[in-house]
Amino acid sequence: TPFCATLSRTVVDARRAGIFLRRETRNLPPAAPAVNNALWDGRRRITLGDEPGAFLIAPLGAARAARQAIAENGTPPSLVRAALAAEPVLWRASEHPGDSPMSPGMAVCPVVAPFARFLPSFDLAPAGSVAALIGAPRLPAPPFGGHTAG
Structure with missing residues (x-):
């Protein structure tokens, strides 16, 4: 039997085929x-x-x-x-x-939520990975050179 849980509007459905996430x-x-x-x-x-x-x-x-x-x-x-x-x-x-x-x-x-509205520099790396996973556009580079890139 599959395992289901809801976390912040996301349904986590674990089955033999894998773990699936979807919007409730x-x-x-x-x-x-x-x-x-x-x-x-x-x-x-x-x-x-x-x-x-x-x-x-x-x-x-x-x-x-x-x-x-x-x-x-x-x-x-x-x-x-x-x-x-x-x-x-x-x-x-x-x-x-x-x-x-x-x-x-x-x-x-x-879009990469919650980063669609605010993206601190320390979240650039995880936000970029999430964008690649969901097919979202690449995130813009930080506006200042020398800023932390994650």
């Missing part, structure tokens, strides 16, 4: 107008680019996640669907552009 679905942000360059749920940077029109941003939800095709890569499909349910989706009216090709300027990118 409790207390996700409600649907709201999408704003360019916004930080959603402290985990994703939303870029709307030149895309015209009003968008709403909301979690995908369990019902839509259940309809997603899941690639076989060793991760249990139930965990992939649970993780997808907590991911943000952009909506225009009742359609979600993710069902069709997105505009090249639109993006939902991971």
Whole structure:
């Protein structure tokens, strides 16, 4: 039987296949107008680019996640669907552009929380490692030469 625990909005799910981390679905942000360059749920940077029109941003939800095709890569499909349910989706009216090709300027990118807002120099090394693990952009270099680099 798998072991599950929740630590600060993160579900830790330990199984034979490995230890998996995902965002729990409790207390996700409600649907709201999408704003360019916004930080959603402290985990994703939303870029709307030149895309015209009003968008709403909301979690995908369990019902839509259940309809997603899941690639076989060793991760249990139930965990992939649970993780997808907590991911943000952009909506225009009742359609979600993710069902069709997105505009090249639109993006939902991971950020290294809590370092997305404040990053002391002694946290540069661990924050850089986390960024590489989650596919977030590289962190900027310290603004002053000779500053500690971790």
